[in-house]
Amino acid sequence: MSRISPSPDRLKQGTVRVLTVVSVAAVVTGVGSQPAGANPFGSTACVDPAGAVPLNCVSLANNHDHALNYVNLDQTSQAIPGMGAATTAAISDLNGTDLHVYRDENDSLPDVWVHDWNYGALDGITAWVVCPSDNTGQGGTNPNRWCRGQDLNFNVYYWASDNGFYDTAAQRQNIACHELGHTVGLQHRTDTRNSCMWTYAGDGGATRYDAHDRGHVNSHY
Numbered sequence: 001m002s003r004i005s006p007s008p009d010r011l012k013q014g015t016v017r018v019l020t021v022v023s024v025a026a027v028v029t030g031v032g033s034q035p036a037g038a039n040p041f042g043s044t045a046c047v048d049p050a051g052a053v054p055l056n057c058v059s060l061a062n063n064h065d066h067a068l069n070y071v072n073l074d075q076t077s078q079a080i081p082g083m084g085a086a087t088t089a090a091i092s093d094l095n096g097t098d099l100h101v102y103r104d105e106n107d108s109l110p111d112v113w114v115h116d117w118n119y120g121a122l123d124g125i126t127a128w129v130v131c132p133s134d135n136t137g138q139g140g141t142n143p144n145r146w147c148r149g150q151d152l153n154f155n156v157y158y159w160a161s162d163n164g165f166y167d168t169a170a171q172r173q174n175i176a177c178h179e180l181g182h183t184v185g186l187q188h189r190t191d192t193r194n195s196c197m198w199t200y201a202g203d204g205g206a207t208r209y210d211a212h213d214r215g216h217v218n219s220h221y
Contacts, residue, residue: 001049001056001182002127002165002175002201040187041216042143046130054119056128059147060185061111062137064221066094066101068152068180069110078117080159086172087114090180090196093208097217099184109136109148112183116154126158126165126201127175129182152179165202173207185220186213 046057068091074084091101104110112129131138131147138147154175159166166172177196186209189197195213198205209217 001053001125001129001188002178040189041185041220042187043140043145043147043185044142044187050123053123053125054128054153055130056125056182057131058129058182058185058187059131059138059145059150060140061099061183061221062139062146062148064098064100066099066112066184067104067107067110068101068112068114069105069107070103070114073114073116073154076117078156080116080154080156080166080172082169082172083116083154083166083176086169086176087180089173089207090177093177094180094184094217097209097214098221099217101180111148112150112152112180114152114154116156118156118160119153120155120157122155122157125155127152127154127179129153129179150183152183154179163202170207171202174205175201177207177209178205181209181213184217186216189213 042058043060044058046055048055070084070087073087088103091103094101129150129152132149132151134149135147136149138145140146164171165175174196181197186197188199189195190199192198192210193204194206195210196206196208197213
């Protein structure tokens with residue numbers, strides 16, 4: 001999950017772009033909590049951590065191949081310009097590990113469905129990943145639970161509101177890298193901003209995975 005940094009009050013500073021607001025998408029239910037720490041890897045339960053945001057969780061991939069289907073990315077009026085390119089850049093960076101990550105719009109059973117839509121404010125959530133109830137396969141138990149058919153969601157609201165989270169290529173790539181990491185077991189980092197897995201969006205996080213992130217992925221896959 002990418003959450004707004006608690007330091008700058010960007011919601012009060014931004015201007016509003018012209019974009020039709022749509023209703024918040026339905027989410028699924030789950031239990032548990034998401035651990036945090038300096039060296040975090042492994043799946044977590046799909047939960048609503050703040051009482052007013054969509055469910056989110058970290059899942060593992062079920063093999064070395066990790067396919068993404070950009071189901072509506074860059075393709076609707078409810079779109080963040082350049083988000084497809086940012087996600088493709090994140091895929092390329094993760095391909096520097098032992099995983100084979102790729103985009104395939106012809107895959108009807110991808111590991112990850114990628115969406116962008118205007119979901120509203122959602123308590124400061126700019127993007128999130130969930131293993132939905134209509135997933136196409138899951139197994140194991142946390143911290144080793146895998147899920148195929150994950151939903152990766154970019155919230156157009158935070159581009160439409162012009163709050164500085166999706167306005168530049170670096171901002172978009174930071175969030176894309178962060179959320180893609182959640183689909184393969186990478187959790188939030190609280191020890192360094194030199195990883196895109198740094199907890200907060202818009203708070204100086206990197207646009208790439210660092211050696212520590214890559215080590216986790218390589219040791220698992």
